[in-house]
Amino acid sequence: xxxxxxxxxxxxxxxxxxxxxxxxxxxxxxxxxxxxxxxxxxxxxxxxxxxxxxxxxxxxxxxxxxxxxxxxxxxxxxxxxxxxxxxxxxxxxxxxxxxxxxxxxxxxxxxxxxxxxxxxxxxxxxxxxxxxxxxxxxxxxxxxxxxxxxxxxxxxxxxxxxxxxxxxxxxxxxxxxxxxxxxxxxxxxxxxxxxxxxxxxxxxxxxxxxxxxxxxxxxxxxxxxxxxxxxxxxxxxxxxxxxxxxxxxxxxxxxxxxxxxxxxxxxxxxxxxxxxxxxxxxxxxxxxxxxxxxxxxxxxxxxxxxxxxxxxxxxxxxxxxxxxxxxxxxxxxxxxxxxxxxxxxxxxxxxxxxxxxxxxxxxxxxxxxxxxxxxxxxxxx
Amino acid sequence: xxxxxxxxxxxxxxxxxxxxxxxxxxxxxxxxxxxxxxxxxxxxxxxxxxxxxxxxxxxxxxxxxxxxxxxxxxxxxxxxxxxxxxxxxxxxxxxxxxxxxxxxxxxxxxxxxxxxxxxxxxxxxxxxxxxxxxxxxxxxxxxxxxxxxxxx
Numbered sequence: 113x114x115x116x117x118x119x120x121x122x123x124x125x126x127x128x129x130x131x132x133x134x135x136x137x138x139x140x141x142x143x144x145x146x147x148x149x150x151x152x153x154x155x156x157x158x159x160x161x162x163x164x165x166x167x168x169x170x171x172x173x174x175x176x177x178x179x180x181x182x183x184x185x186x187x188x189x190x191x192x193x194x195x196x197x198x199x200x201x202x203x204x205x206x207x208x209x210x211x212x213x214x215x216x217x218x219x220x221x222x223x224x225x226x227x228x229x230x231x232x233x234x235x236x237x238x239x240x241x242x243x244x245x246x247x248x249x250x251x252x253x254x255x256x257x258x259x260x261x262x263x264x265x266x267x268x269x270x271x272x273x274x275x276x277x278x279x280x281x282x283x284x285x286x287x288x289x290x291x292x293x294x295x296x297x298x299x300x301x302x303x304x305x306x307x308x309x310x311x312x313x314x315x316x317x318x319x320x321x322x323x324x325x326x327x328x329x330x331x332x333x334x335x336x337x338x339x340x341x342x343x344x345x346x347x348x349x350x351x352x353x354x355x356x357x358x359x360x361x362x363x364x365x366x367x368x369x370x371x372x373x374x375x376x377x378x379x380x381x382x383x384x385x386x387x388x389x390x391x392x393x394x395x396x397x398x399x400x401x402x403x404x405x406x407x408x409x410x411x412x413x414x415x416x417x418x419x420x421x422x423x424x425x426x427x428x429x430x431x432x433x434x435x436x437x438x439x440x441x442x443x444x445x446x447x448x449x450x451x452x453x454x455x456x457x458x459x460x461x462x463x464x465x466x467x468x469x470x471x472x473x474x475x476x477x478x479x480x481x482x483x484x485x486x487x488x489x490x491x492x493x
Numbered sequence: 494x495x496x497x498x499x500x501x502x503x504x505x506x507x508x509x510x511x512x513x514x515x516x517x518x519x520x521x522x523x524x525x526x527x528x529x530x531x532x533x534x535x536x537x538x539x540x541x542x543x544x545x546x547x548x549x550x551x552x553x554x555x556x557x558x559x560x561x562x563x564x565x566x567x568x569x570x571x572x573x574x575x576x577x578x579x580x581x582x583x584x585x586x587x588x589x590x591x592x593x594x595x596x597x598x599x600x601x602x603x604x605x606x607x608x609x610x611x612x613x614x615x616x617x618x619x620x621x622x623x624x625x626x627x628x629x630x631x632x633x634x635x636x637x638x639x640x641x642x643x644x645x
Contacts, residue, residue, distance in 0.1 A: 272602070274598060274602065305623065310626070317638070320637055320638050320640065321635045321636070321637060321638065322635065322636045322638055323633060323634070323635045324633065324634045324635070324636075325631065325632070325633045326631070326632045326633075326634075327628060327630075327631050328628070328629050328630040328631070328632070329626050329627060329628055329629065330625075330626075330627045330629050331625065331626050331627075332623060332624075332625040333621065333623070333624060333625075334621070334622055334623035334624075335619050335620050335621040335622045335623065336619070336620045336622070337617050337618070337619050337620075338617065338618055338620075339613075339616065339617045340616045340617065341616060342611060342616075342617075343610070343611070356610050357606055357607050357608070357610055358606075358610075359610035359611065360610060360611060360612050400611065400613045400617060403613065404613060404617060404619050405619070407614075408619070408621060408624070458606065458608075459605070459606050460605065460606030460607065461605055461606060462602070462603055462604075462605065463602040463603075463605055464602075465598075465599065465602050470595065470598065470599075473595075473598075474591050474594070474595050477587075477590070477591050477594060478587050478588065478591045481583075481586065481587035481590055481591065482583050482584060482587040485582070485583035485586045485587060486579055486580060486583040488583075489578075489579040489582055489583050490579055
């Protein structure tokens with residue numbers, strides 16, 4: 113299956129267009145409507161005829177297609193040509209695909225791997241984004257449905273007294289979207305050692321003298337550490353911090369990757385390679401190694417780490433897609449991001465503070481404390 | 494910008510709290526040191542004692558012999574509380590605790606959910622091959638304890 117590229121002008125905007133079919137929609141066996149993965153039932157669900165299918169049934173039906181798609185090489189980057197001035201950034205970061213349901217042209221970012229057609233809302237999987245070297249090894253399917261995610265977010269906000277009242281609204285909740293984000297999962301066997309200085313302090317009194325004895329120890333701990341599935345976001349940009357802190361995910365729900373899981377959700381493909389993040393991962397693992405070795409140094413009053421040495425014995429990198437419920441919102445001109453782990457429900461995100469409520473709380477607390485400590489001082493002093 | 498103002502405000506609050514507490518406690522300490530010691534004697538001896546001790550640091554307190562409660566030094570007690578001292582210390586403590594509460598709330602909203610992302614205790618088992626604890630130095634220091642042996 114070959115590709116042809118031309119530039120299709122829409123007004124003054126140029127995007128690269130892939131003419132040949134690279135989009136996939138998984139259709140219901142009964143009624144040919146689009147199938148979506150249902151996190152509550154853990155099955156593929158047709159919202160039109162309400163049929164449900166397991167992964168095995170889909171594999172039986174679409175297995176050949178999946179295999180064919182997986183064997184395709186990832187598309188090559190085509191150098192931009194004749195892009196009007198001022199649109200280089202847009203042209204270099206966007207691609208256009210054709211929706212198989214309605215024929216509409218869908219513009220997406222280069223890292224998008226699954227999306228919805230903005231016209232017919234048909235879920236679309238951009239198959240050539242996840243083939244060849246970009247094919248994930250594993251995926252954790254969504255375990256929390258959109259309704260459940262909205263309810264959890266609403267419950268979470270109810271407990272936050274200083275959130276602005278206008279913040280939690282149906283309009284905001286409806287913006288929540290389920291996205292599969294790419295992660296590198298690193299299995300690394302390390303060998304190393306830690307050197308530290310530890311102290312034991314003892315005090316006693318004898319007559320009019322208080323004695324303090326300080327014993328100083330030179331401590332060494334050495335051994336092998338086997339890191340399993342250390343996750344590192346494989347996407348650059350503003351979401352990397354959120355993607356880090358929605359972890360951890362539970363290994364037990366890992367499945368072999370199949371594109372059908374992406375149906376009904378958004379998905380991103382990685383834009384970093386192993387070489388780009390190797391140094392960061394090594395530094396992070398070294399930090400964890402220090403904590404692990406230090407946890408074996410007990411029965412001391414203080415421990416100061418002098419140095420940690422670590423070398424890699426064996427390393428294996430896997431590429432996986434993990435589910436995240438994501439919401440961007442604006443409050444008083446500032447952008448906020450809320451992220452929820454699509455498997456465990458753990459949430460992360462900066463929340464806006466209602467300054468008036470905070471100031472009122474501070475004033476009331478100050479007055480109460482002033483009265484209490486004033487009364488205490490009157491009777492005690 | 495907002496963060497900058499917020500931290501400046503917290504720093505100003507903490508400084509005010511510190512100054513108020515310090516001034517209240519300093520005033521309290523100074524007052525305690527300069528308060529005269531009361532010397533109690535019976536009324537008959539008072540005029541002679543007054544003449545002898547006119548320049549002394551002691552405050553002469555006359556007590557009637559027939560007084561049922563010889564320990565009642567009603568006229569020797571200072572009347573009224575020192576309100577400046579009480580308010581200064583109370584305000585200092587209140588500002589300090591309020592500042593801490595506001596800062597902790599701000600941090601909770603700013604860094605919500607920023608917990609350990611990797612369960613290293615479960616997913617990174619350690620196979621310890623060497624464990625060494627060598628004593629390199631022992632230091633002993635002593636401090637003289639001032640004990641108050643004043644019989645008063």
